[in-house]
Amino acid sequence: MPTEIQVPEGYVEYFSQSGDTLKAVAAHFGVEPESIILADLQSAQYLINEEMQEELRIANIQMETSSLLDVTRIVDPGTRMFLPDVLGETTSPELLFPDSDVVYSPSAVGFDIDAFVQEQGGFLAEHEDLLTYGMAPASEIIQIQAEAHSINPRVLLSVMEYESGWVRGQPETDFEKRFPMGWEWPDRSGIIRQTSLIVRETTIGYYSWREGSLVELEFTDGGTRRLSPYLNAGTVGVMYALSRFHTQEEWQELLYGEKSIPKIHEELFGDSWERAAVVEPLFPAGIEQPEMHFPFSPNQVWSHTCGPHAARIANPDLPPSAALDFAPTAGGSGCNTSAQWATAAAGGLVTSSPGGGPVFIDLDMDGYNQTGWVLFYNHIGNSERVEAGTILAMDDPVGHPSCVGDATGTHIHIARLYNGEWVLADGGIPFVLSGYRAFKDEGFCKGRLEDGEYVITANTHGNYYTRSIRPDSEPQYFYTPTPRN
Numbered sequence: 001m002p003t004e005i006q007v008p009e010g011y012v013e014y015f016s017q018s019g020d021t022l023k024a025v026a027a028h029f030g031v032e033p034e035s036i037i038l039a040d041l042q043s044a045q046y047l048i049n050e051e052m053q054e055e056l057r058i059a060n061i062q063m064e065t066s067s068l069l070d071v072t073r074i075v076d077p078g079t080r081m082f083l084p085d086v087l088g089e090t091t092s093p094e095l096l097f098p099d100s101d102v103v104y105s106p107s108a109v110g111f112d113i114d115a116f117v118q119e120q121g122g123f124l125a126e127h128e129d130l131l132t133y134g135m136a137p138a139s140e141i142i143q144i145q146a147e148a149h150s151i152n153p154r155v156l157l158s159v160m161e162y163e164s165g166w167v168r169g170q171p172e173t174d175f176e177k178r179f180p181m182g183w184e185w186p187d188r189s190g191i192i193r194q195t196s197l198i199v200r201e202t203t204i205g206y207y208s209w210r211e212g213s214l215v216e217l218e219f220t221d222g223g224t225r226r227l228s229p230y231l232n233a234g235t236v237g238v239m240y241a242l243s244r245f246h247t248q249e250e251w252q253e254l255l256y257g258e259k260s261i262p263k264i265h266e267e268l269f270g271d272s273w274e275r276a277a278v279v280e281p282l283f284p285a286g287i288e289q290p291e292m293h294f295p296f297s298p299n300q301v302w303s304h305t306c307g308p309h310a311a312r313i314a315n316p317d318l319p320p321s322a323a324l325d326f327a328p329t330a331g332g333s334g335c336n337t338s339a340q341w342a343t344a345a346a347g348g349l350v351t352s353s354p355g356g357g358p359v360f361i362d363l364d365m366d367g368y369n370q371t372g373w374v375l376f377y378n379h380i381g382n383s384e385r386v387e388a389g390t391i392l393a394m395d396d397p398v399g400h401p402s403c404v405g406d407a408t409g410t411h412i413h414i415a416r417l418y419n420g421e422w423v424l425a426d427g428g429i430p431f432v433l434s435g436y437r438a439f440k441d442e443g444f445c446k447g448r449l450e451d452g453e454y455v456i457t458a459n460t461h462g463n464y465y466t467r468s469i470r471p472d473s474e475p476q477y478f479y480t481p482t483p484r485n
Helices: 020-028 050-058 112-118 138-149 153-164 174-178 191-211 232-244 248-256 261-269 271-281
Strands: 009-013 080-084 128-131 134-137 216-217 224-226 303-312 323-326 348-352 358-362 372-379 397-400 412-418 436-440 447-450 454-458
Touching: 009 020, 020 080, 020 191, 112 138, 112 153, 128 138, 128 191, 134 138, 138 153, 138 191, 153 174, 153 191, 153 232, 153 261, 191 232, 191 323, 216 232, 216 323, 232 248, 248 261, 261 271, 303 436, 348 372, 397 436
Parallel strands: none
Antiparallel strands: 009 080, 128 134, 216 224, 303 323, 323 412, 348 358, 358 372, 372 412, 436 447, 447 454
């Protein structure tokens, strides 16, 4: 029986969480990925370096793999590792919210937000606001935000209840009536704009932690706090959102005070960790993306116009960098509805196709966007678009590329979700279309697709190097992409 490796002197122990990559974990701990020692090596899939291999031989631990380390790939939850102990003071490592109560996860299946709000009997139950099609109940507005951005409505309601009392009571001040999330922001009063703020900031925090680009909070009073590397994405998402609109002292009370948001969350919805135990980890061990094709037909040339960028937030530079853009080259530039078809990258059930751009395709066909693999398309024209309830095979038509949905040029936008979490395009589960893997580069919409031999380079204007064609095209249509250097 192999000898268990003890924590080396000067190192700390960490067990990986759902969605972790070694690159992100290293950033959280303030070290380089090469300094990580994977301790549970009978099941580990990676080698780090020769020094670690020597430590393993001394410990009589057998390795059956000689694969090189890919620090960007997802690590199975619960993988034991050691990291150099270099951090000073950080936030508390206490986990306040499971990931599944922050993203629109399987635990949200069956949660009837309107019934819940009516049962609470607060101001929210009677409030309405104006949408493009007329007045709508506030609960419906929150549900729309949850579905569109894949945010769990429970966390939105908990923050609202703390800040304004809208859920269980009546706002007592004019400020609470105007700013139900408690965030005074120019032109951001009312339920729609206030909810949009928390959705945006929670999303940024959650996925910035996931990709390893967020390690410190900055508060409205100028104070800063290094985040504990033991936190999960759900907790960091809420922490970050609240830090954006509060001083450090206020933030401390919001999260750890006698009447904190986590305590209100439990009062409203019960034990979130019991719910999480049923549905987490959101990214289970061994997860892989199913086969997917380019979202257009063989024998057509399209342009790869934007590399990994925001899934739903209007600013492409903001997290989560989960989406890729493609534009048909036929039909000219500018804004129009193309005659060419966007096609299903994988088969599934269309769960939502309301017009205005978005289409959701549920690959496990259980009818829920919160479970399993889901494809999200945007900027699909309203004419001849696929209807909700349609079962699609791979390569079936979805609709026509257009400018619908706040676009400046005719194209389609495609992203993936798994168990309600946006899956980063250049992250732990590579985005692979027709054998080409997506990579993110520095700069606006910069990125590339590589298949090991050829590279397709993204450019918003489209050019020779952006040309994309499916490898299964007929020979007379095939062209030679740019070779990798």
